[in-house]
Amino acid sequence: NAGVTQTPKFRVLKTGQSMTLLCAQDMNHEYMYWYRQDPGMGLRLIHYSVGEGTTAKGEVPDGYNVSRLKKQNFLLGLESAAPSQTSVYFCASSYLGLAPYSYNEQFFGPGTRLTVL
Amino acid sequence: GQQVMQIPQYQHVQEGEDFTTYCNSSTTLSNIQWYKQRPGGHPVFLIQLVKSGEVKKQKRLTFQFGEAKKNSSLHITATQTTDVGTYFCAAKNNDMRFGAGTRLTV
Numbered sequence: 001n002a003g004v005t006q007t008p009k010f011r012v013l014k015t016g017q018s019m020t021l022l023c024a025q026d027m028n029h030e031y032m033y034w035y036r037q038d039p040g041m042g043l044r045l046i047h048y049s050v051g052e053g054t055t056a057k058g059e060v061p062d063g064y065n066v067s068r069l070k071k072q073n074f075l076l077g078l079e080s081a082a083p084s085q086t087s088v089y090f091c092a093s094s095y096l097g098l099a100p101y102s103y104n105e106q107f108f109g110p111g112t113r114l115t116v117l
Numbered sequence: 118g119q120q121v122m123q124i125p126q127y128q129h130v131q132e133g134e135d136f137t138t139y140c141n142s143s144t145t146l147s148n149i150q151w152y153k154q155r156p157g158g159h160p161v162f163l164i165q166l167v168k169s170g171e172v173k174k175q176k177r178l179t180f181q182f183g184e185a186k187k188n189s190s191l192h193i194t195a196t197q198t199t200d201v202g203t204y205f206c207a208a209k210n211n212d213m214r215f216g217a218g219t220r221l222t223v
Contacts, residue, residue, distance in 0.1 A: 035215075040126070042205060043160065043215040059214070090159060104213075105150070108159040 001026050004109035006091050012115045013081045021076040021112050023091030031094045031104065032074040033058070034066060036087040037111075043090065049074055081116045088113050120144075121208045123216030130223055136193040138219035140206030149189045150207040151180060154218070160205060163191075198223050 007022045023032065030051050035043040045058030049068040063085060065077045074093075078085060092106040120143040130136050140149065148167040152160040164173055166182035166189060173180045179192045189208075193200055203218040 040217055042123075042217040043207075045213070058212075092160075104209075105162045105165065106152075106160075106207075108161070110159050 003027065004091055004093055004107050006089075006109040006112050008112060009110065010113050012117065013078075014117050015082060017081050018077070018079050019081065019114075020078075021089055021091075021114075023074045023076070023093075023109055024072055025074075025091075025093040025107070026072065027093060027107065028071070029093035029095055029107070030071075031096065032068065033092045033094075033106065034064070034074065034076045035090045035092065036060065036085075037090060038087050046076065046089075081114075083116045086114060086116045121206065121214045121216045123206055123219055125219055126217065127220045128222070130196050130221070132197060132223050133195050136196050136200070136221055138191050138204050138206075138221075140189045140191075140208065140216050142187050142208045142210070144187070144210050146186050146208050146210050148209050149182060150209070150213075151189075151191055152205045152207060152215075153202050154205065155202040158202075163204075193221075196221070196223050 004025045033048040034046040037043050044060045046064050047066040049055050052071040055066045067075045089112045091109040094104040094106045096104045122141045124139050150165045151163040154160045164180050169186050170184045171182040177194045181190045201223050203220045205218045206216045
């Protein structure tokens, strides 16, 4: 099994450009997540999905959109990139989600390093 | 909203010394997870703690969950170069928040 994969690994954008990051998992997980990681700030949840066709906002959703048309894929879109969106983006998946008292070991992808000029 | 503080931010130790990182939440947690991220890598799950006062061990790593379920610690005994990386706690109440991490160098 490949686990969680992310495409692309690196990307440089100009301000105002758009792009889509693709996350795929082959573990049949219901839950998928998009995080951004910035120096000194840990991982911050952007959006997440509790199943095919569903999405929800996380801690820092502004400027991003997501879609979960297939259970194994979770797409993160930037409609108009800004320098503040320069970051490393991680996708993760888990069996169970964010409800209280649920177990949800998250499996992370290798990350996408995005630079917005 | 839920605040998760992790201290220290950085820690350098000599090989063989012990290391501890602490995670504190402003709210009572349902559970807490710990992850390790090697330099240039992605976070990897280490453990999850659920019960008040719970203590779990993985070889040289000891994880504790506070009695009030508001804090947790990770202790590494006799650190090795393979322990280098950033250790994150992920605290869950109604949602999950990651701490900023403790970067360990040896």
